[in-house]
Amino acid sequence: LGAYELGRTLGEGNFGKVKQARNRATGEHFAVKILDRGRVLSLRGADDQVRREIATLTMLAHPNVVRLHEVAASKTKIYMVLEFVNGGELFDRIAIKRKLSEREGRRLFQQLIDGVSYCHGKGVYHRDLKPENVLIDRKGNIKISDFGLSALPQHLGNDGLLHTTCGSPNYIAPEVNDWPPSDQLSVLLYIC
Structure with a gap:
């Protein structure tokens, strides 16, 4: 994820963390969901859950739904670059x-x-x-x-x-x- 500078942790879940990130070229802020690929693959059905979330977010474009901008993967991590929503839950x-x-x-x-x-x-x-x-x-x-x-x-x-x-x-x-x-x-x- 060389295009992004990772910042503070926004939250943690079963499969990894969500970090605030800044696009180095544009300065725009995003939330990057960083999933531990080994953990996802080791839990029954978790890989389907991640695929489903990516497929679902790819289909959606609405002002009241978080947007998925990009997906990347390494040998150990899956990265989902999401719209950064700065007001909390x-x-x-x-x-x-x-x-x-x-x-x-x-x-x-x-x-x-x-x-x-x-x-x-x-x-x-x-x-x-x-x-x-x-x-x-x-x-x-x-x-x-x-x-x-x-x-x-x-x-x-x-x-x-x-x-x-x-x-x-x-x-x-x-x-x-x-x-x-x-x-x-x-x-x-x-x-x-």
Whole structure:
């Protein structure tokens, strides 16, 4: 990744880290997801998850979805160069403010609906929508991120449904666990 100067660590996940980076030629800032290739290959299904995230992000171009700019790999690492969203996670915004005003909540929720609707229109189902995967830029606009558990139309069963349980337990749609029906957007709205 010679074109980029890596900076501070923005976050860490199961397979690696996300670092802030600056394009040496343009000065533009990015977030670079650096995945440990050995770890990805050693965990069952993880390589499919990474491929799926890359394929999914390649399909998407919407103001409320994080953009993938470039993918590179070495013998030991996989690099995903992503749009840098400089305002942090919705989770942190809620933790600091304790609650959002009705106006701000409505505005953010509308952007979330716009982004999710766009994804669904492209046949992309996020399946892990939670405040930690909703980023906010400095202008207060949201960006949906982390499409590692997403599903595409080819993952649908013969009945038109997805049959794999995934997501974060605190935010998963209740019907996935045989609870009364609900949806992830409603869960996020309630949290805000």
